[in-house]
Amino acid sequence: MKLTIEVWRQENAEAEGRFVTYRVDDAAPEMSLPELLDRLNDQLVSAGEEPIAFDTDCREGICGTCGITVDDVPHGKVPNTPTCRQHLRSYDDGDHLKLEPFRSASFPVIRDLMVDRSALDRVIASGGYVSVDAGTAPDADTRQIPFQVAEAGLDFSACIGCGACVAACPNGASHLFSGALLSHLTALPQGRPERARRARGVVSTTEEEFGPCSVYGECVEVCPAGIPISAISAVNREAARAAVRRRRDD
Amino acid sequence: MSTPVQSRSSKASGPPKAGHGGLPSVYAKLIMAVTGAVFAIFVLVHMIGNLKIYQGEEAFNSYAHWLRVAFYPVLPYEGLLWIMRVVLLACLVAHVYCAVLLRRRGAVARGRWRRRGLGLDVFAARTMMVTGVVLLLFIVFHILDLTLGAAPAGPDEFQAATHEVSHAYANLVASFGRWPVALFYIVAMACLALHLAHGVVSAVVDLGVGVRPRVFSALAAGGLLFGLIVALGNITIPVAVLTGVLQ
Numbered sequence: 280m281k282l283t284i285e286v287w288r289q290e291n292a293e294a295e296g297r298f299v300t301y302r303v304d305d306a307a308p309e310m311s312l313p314e315l316l317d318r319l320n321d322q323l324v325s326a327g328e329e330p331i332a333f334d335t336d337c338r339e340g341i342c343g344t345c346g347i348t349v350d351d352v353p354h355g356k357v358p359n360t361p362t363c364r365q366h367l368r369s370y371d372d373g374d375h376l377k378l379e380p381f382r383s384a385s386f387p388v389i390r391d392l393m394v395d396r397s398a399l400d401r402v403i404a405s406g407g408y409v410s411v412d413a414g415t416a417p418d419a420d421t422r423q424i425p426f427q428v429a430e431a432g433l434d435f436s437a438c439i440g441c442g443a444c445v446a447a448c449p450n451g452a453s454h455l456f457s458g459a460l461l462s463h464l465t466a467l468p469q470g471r472p473e474r475a476r477r478a479r480g481v482v483s484t485t486e487e488e489f490g491p492c493s494v495y496g497e498c499v500e501v502c503p504a505g506i507p508i509s510a511i512s513a514v515n516r517e518a519a520r521a522a523v524r525r526r527r528d529d
Numbered sequence: 530m531s532t533p534v535q536s537r538s539s540k541a542s543g544p545p546k547a548g549h550g551g552l553p554s555v556y557a558k559l560i561m562a563v564t565g566a567v568f569a570i571f572v573l574v575h576m577i578g579n580l581k582i583y584q585g586e587e588a589f590n591s592y593a594h595w596l597r598v599a600f601y602p603v604l605p606y607e608g609l610l611w612i613m614r615v616v617l618l619a620c621l622v623a624h625v626y627c628a629v630l631l632r633r634r635g636a637v638a639r640g641r642w643r644r645r646g647l648g649l650d651v652f653a654a655r656t657m658m659v660t661g662v663v664l665l666l667f668i669v670f671h672i673l674d675l676t677l678g679a680a681p682a683g684p685d686e687f688q689a690a691t692h693e694v695s696h697a698y699a700n701l702v703a704s705f706g707r708w709p710v711a712l713f714y715i716v717a718m719a720c721l722a723l724h725l726a727h728g729v730v731s732a733v734v735d736l737g738v739g740v741r742p743r744v745f746s747a748l749a750a751g752g753l754l755f756g757l758i759v760a761l762g763n764i765t766i767p768v769a770v771l772t773g774v775l776q
């Protein structure tokens with residue numbers, strides 16, 4: 280299949296970017312978007328041009344490394360699917376694709392389609408973890424956790440940190456990410472001793488790095504991990520709870 | 530990622546930071562949710578009160594009069610009305626302030642490239658600012674028209690309420706007898722329906738209620754239904770005046 284591809288080219292963080300149009304004549308329906316970019320890069324390298332820089336790693340939708348905006352939608356047209364699992368079978372011969380980086384002031388472009396998503400890491404570093412001393416595993420039944428509770432915790436922990444929720448949000452908010460972080464760590468007993476302290480850190484860093492949530496719900500349309508929309512309310516809930524707990528850690 | 534890139538928050542200078550300084554966004558959203566809920570309850574009660582017009586002139590005027598003398602002598606004349614006015618005005622100021630603050634922070638955090646390709650399902654959410662401004666203008670006009678009767682907003686035949694009697698029915702019919710006023714009212718009510726449709730959903734989520742995906746759809750439908758009930762209940766009144774049902 281023949282495709283016309285408009286790609287965002289930007290030398291570095293300071294340079295002005297622009298769209299450049301390319302043609303790929305030997306694309307195949309079974310190719311994923313990173314494979315299409317590989318194909319295009321082969322063409323560019325053969326022609327002596329600079330290849331397009333883009334983030335990619337596992338290519339099976341579990342690592343959260345890839346992420347580009349395809350025709351104005353983060354990750355691409357198939358909902359809840361990462362860039363690497365978006366295939367050309369969703370397109371027709373002769374189609375036009377527009378590929379650009381994730382758009383958010385919190386994600387500065389490094390080069391071409393690569394953005395710096397370390398703002399997400401700073402949110403995690405501000406409390407999104409459990410401080411436990413490693414040791415022998417506790418006996419299996421000392422703390423009984425109902426199946427539904429464990430499953431809910433796992434649902435929220437499925438976040439792969441790709442940043443699509445931020446790129447999908449008209450406000451550049453990260454509430455789906457931050458809320459999933461807070462929700463999965465408070466679902467299980469290990470996260471409880473630091474619950475309020477964590478909320479203070481995560482919420483304040485979320486506000487420093489990202490925008491406010493207006494409940495558009497665009498994030499859940501693109502989230503490749505299928506984080507449920509109930510995550511976003513956890514940000515306000517945990518912040519209010521932490522405020523009531525005053526200076527306590529839990 | 531080898532290229533060192535500064536975070537937005539660590540920049541010493543540059544664009545204003547989304548979350549820095551002033552009221553935290555989390556509290557701004559909680560304030561919007563609480564004040565919005567006050568407005569939602571108010572417009573519902575106001576609409577139910579308005580429907581008393583279909584019980585006839587005497588019933589409607591006596592309801593209007595009761596609002597002024599309610600709980601007398603525990604409350605002074607117009608005491609209930611003034612309590613409502615002060616509370617609603619405080620809510621309005623807080624709601625608008627937070628809305629502007631959050632909109633600005635959202636625009637800064639999003640940056641230069643606006644999100645494009647949004648569908649109709651977020652139409653109400655995207656137009657909150659527009660519907661909000663229309664509602665603000667409408668509130669000003671509505672008070673000039675039917676509370677103060679100040680020309681040219683109010684009808685020429687406006688009769689102010691006295692301590693003994695209220696002329697709400699005649700004032701309303703005279704006001705909606707002017708078709709541009711009736712049309713503006715209907716447009717404002719359509720905006721109210723849209724504003725409530727998203728506002729109810731947003732308020733519930735912002736108050737920290739974890740809404741599961743399926744319940745979220747039901748909540749969105751509930752918000753729209755609530756908005757439509759309030760708006761359509763009110764819209765029947767100018768329509769009834771223009772079609773001559775109310776005279």
